[in-house]
Amino acid sequence: MHQSIAPLVVIAGETASGKSALALDVAERFGGELICADSWTVYKGFDVGTAKPSIEERRRVPHHLLDIADPEKGYSAAEFQKRAFAAIEGIAARGRLPVLVGGTGLYIDSVLFNYQFLPAPPAWLRGQLSELSLEELQQKAHDEGLDTTGIDLRNKRRIIRLIENNGLRPTKHPLRDNTLMLGIQAGQDQLHGRVERRVDAMLAAGLELEVRSLAGQYGWDAEPMKGIGYHEWRRYFEGNQSRIQTRDRIVAATLGLAKRQRTWFKRNKSIQWLPAVDAPELAVLAVTTFLENDVH
RNA sequence: GCAGGGAUAGUGAAGCGGUCAAACACGGGUGACUGUAAAUCAUCUGGCUCAGCCUUCGGGGGUUCGAAUCCCUCUCCCUGCA
Numbered sequence: 001m002h003q004s005i006a007p008l009v010v011i012a013g014e015t016a017s018g019k020s021a022l023a024l025d026v027a028e029r030f031g032g033e034l035i036c037a038d039s040w041t042v043y044k045g046f047d048v049g050t051a052k053p054s055i056e057e058r059r060r061v062p063h064h065l066l067d068i069a070d071p072e073k074g075y076s077a078a079e080f081q082k083r084a085f086a087a088i089e090g091i092a093a094r095g096r097l098p099v100l101v102g103g104t105g106l107y108i109d110s111v112l113f114n115y116q117f118l119p120a121p122p123a124w125l126r127g128q129l130s131e132l133s134l135e136e137l138q139q140k141a142h143d144e145g146l147d148t149t150g151i152d153l154r155n156k157r158r159i160i161r162l163i164e165n166n167g168l169r170p171t172k173h174p175l176r177d178n179t180l181m182l183g184i185q186a187g188q189d190q191l192h193g194r195v196e197r198r199v200d201a202m203l204a205a206g207l208e209l210e211v212r213s214l215a216g217q218y219g220w221d222a223e224p225m226k227g228i229g230y231h232e233w234r235r236y237f238e239g240n241q242s243r244i245q246t247r248d249r250i251v252a253a254t255l256g257l258a259k260r261q262r263t264w265f266k267r268n269k270s271i272q273w274l275p276a277v278d279a280p281e282l283a284v285l286a287v288t289t290f291l292e293n294d295v296h
Numbered sequence: 297g298c299a300g301g302g303a304u305a306g307u308g309a310a311g312c313g314g315u316c317a318a319a320c321a322c323g324g325g326u327g328a329c330u331g332u333a334a335a336u337c338a339u340c341u342g343g344c345u346c347a348g349c350c351u352u353c354g355g356g357g358g359u360u361c362g363a364a365u366c367c368c369u370c371u372c373c374c375u376g377c378a
């Protein structure tokens with residue numbers, strides 16, 4: 001009955017769903033440590049706009065994989081996966097419970113399904129391919145005799161990846177064993193209000209200042225500067241957009257993100273969805289059951 | 297009161313006799329997604345018993361084979377003159 005693979009609790013959910021608070025709660029109660037599966041909180045210095053867990057929260061429960069990426073270099077799901085695996089092993093080795101929380105579906109799935117990423121492309125190649133138009137990329141893929149079945153030929157990035165990989169396709173494994181997947185089902189009707197409150201809180205917490213400083217430090221082309229809550233300020237700083245408009249754009253973009261996150265997680269049929277209202281109680285119940293069945 | 301301009305789908309805004317259920321933008325829905333993923337991309341968005349049918353372009357009435365597009369009139373809004 002003993003399982004060789006470490007137990008893992010996953011808490012997924014759209015932005016502003018309350019998953020971070022829930023994860024904190026679960027971790028505290030079960031002696032867990034959090035691994036943040038978030039493509040934006042990995043960056044150093046991007047704090048307010050990413051709603052990064054506070055110092056105080058990090059004191060309550062150890063958080064892993066925050067502030068590990070250099071904004072100038074960018075980051076990738078493959079790098080995240082490596083560190084997440086290592087973090088899970090480390091936490092389990094200390095006899096604690098690893099809890100993977102986040103809203104970046106790709107990052108989470110890379111761990112859950114042990115995605116086999118293909119080698120990173122040389123920077124020069126990507127740069128070169130990015131210059132090409134969609135039609136040129138399609139032509140190039142065709143000329144190189146690459147199999148394009150299943151590839152979204154209208155999406156430049158997908159074709160670029162295909163060419164970079166020289167036609168090879170990545171693979172994945174079945175769902176990881178010994179894993180409990182929970183999702184927060186936040187009321188859609190209240191999402192808008194929650195997002196607005198969250199953005200307003202960021203504004204009050206000094207988002208403008210943070211963005212101004214980061215933009216000065218890294219420039220608008222740095223990867224994380226393209227994120228929601230950051231790039232919207234560019235026009236504002238240039239004097240072409242009011243603060244209110246900026247705020248509204250951030251809200252709208254966040255809502256769009258939430259939708260994409262929902263779509264991503266929806267297709268994972270193994271997730272147990274917990275209604276946000278009584279998520280804490282249900283989560284405790286689910287984790288308790290999970291751990292009982294797991295240990296011996 | 298007189299002269300002129302305007303009223304178009306959730307919003308903004310094209311159209312100015314047929315090819316208009318009506319461009320485009322935004323907003324909204326749905327979906328894809330493996331080294332950029334808070335990214336990138338697709339798709340739907342008047343109604344229905346949905347390869348067809350029905351009701352729309354401020355209201356009403358005309359002209360015409362045919363009108364969102366022309367004429368008359370009513371209502372409301374803006375501008376100039378009083």
